[in-house]
Amino acid sequence: MELKSILESLLFSAQKPLSVKELREVLANAAAAEDAEADTRSLAKAKEGEVTAALEQLAREHEAAARSYRLACVAGAWQFVTQPEFAPWLRALVGVKARPPRLSQPALETLAIIAYRQPVTRAEVEQIRGVNVDGVMQTLMERGLVESVGRAEVVGRPQTYGTTALFLEYFGLRGLEDLPAADELRRLSIEKPPAPVTAESGLATTPPEQLALENKAGETKAADSSGKPAAGDSPAS
């Protein structure tokens, strides 16, 4: 029996999305049964990578078959879901999905920054958006899409924020690497001049590139003490 077919049958009957870990537990339990046959037992020790590869293969096969449903992985758990174009009929069958109201534009922008740049401080988000984000952050935290993940090792040790598993579920993402254009947005712009970004008195933290490049510290300090007008440093903060 092929591993991917076994996994398919499990996911077909599962009451909830199953993670690779849970699937491996099922395989181990099946092998532990007294009347287990040799090939059932041989799958008891299926490696995480093997199971993942089989699931991905299965998902590709379903995609290629162009069925009305596909195998999706959301927040690390696998599940059969329908294709979006069949929504009108499914809504008629099971009703509108119970989901919180859609996110506002400011909330989506803020969430995008946090998602791509996490862990990130509130000041960093504000610097990119050019506006105060207190209210939006509050909303995002209340909805459980964003959580505090630690503290930045800069003056004042401000809290840093990251996205939650619920965030992945809400947007149907497998993981953070599944975010669209992740490479481009997570990378820090290389052409960025060594700007005196810490000069802002209202800013409790330095932007990410300051955290990464310690040798810039001297330069920053020099610019800081030069008395350069704050407006020139970071115009919108």
Add this chain to the structure above:
Amino acid sequence: MFQRCQAAAAAIEFSPFIRRMAEYKVHFEVFEGPLDLLLYLIKKEEVDIYEVNLTRLATQFIEYIDLMREFDLEVAGEFLVMASTLMYIKSRELLPADQQAQIEGEEEGEDPRWELIRQLVEYRKFKDAAVRLQALEARQEEIFPRVPGRLEAGPVAEPPKPDVSIFDLLNAVNTVLQRFGRREGAAREIFDDKWTVSEKIEFILQVVAGRGAVKFSELFETAASRSEVVCTFLALLELIRLKQLVCAQGQEFGDIEIRRAPSAAPAVAAGPQLP
């Protein structure tokens, strides 16, 4: 040209002017902040961010702020900071390059124009990312997971296990009785039978009806004396004889499981609560 410039995101939630201006909604476009407004102005000019004429942009930006004032809108601090930055950039442009004041400690690369453009480029990237997230959000609403009905293959429909003989039951009840054996070995007391078999019949039926299947040992967990155990056991035997209940043993020497017989009438279940 009539735009509503919205201040900070926080203001969207708290500011009362939104309600005041609600009736003009059709004419206005919402700006999330000064960067948003700048991006809009650049887009209107139909030029690349890197090639935008910042001097002209500064003029247009300040025109907008004036317009916001005309409409009696609160101008958020962020807009004013941006306006001053733009004015600073514009004022530098007025002088020929060789006469521009070189601020001490400021190197060639730290041009405020560049800093602003960099910020605009970065902000636009995240704005695009927000649009993509919005598309994902909408798409997720259209996706329905497969939720299979609960499989009936659970404990109820499992293939019948090896039948339990009267000896297995006697063995099991002996194990239970051993609990009392030691205590009652030395001295004998004579007391009334507090328990009747018919009471126990109702008790067992109630337990089995409520939980589907009961382990043999569980039936006797609450039993306080030898006579109560015997009573319960007799009731169990009676119910098996009447084909109300069946016993099964999952594995050899395993716990005996008692459940309702498949053909039994379900009406007998309810009875008075008994100790």
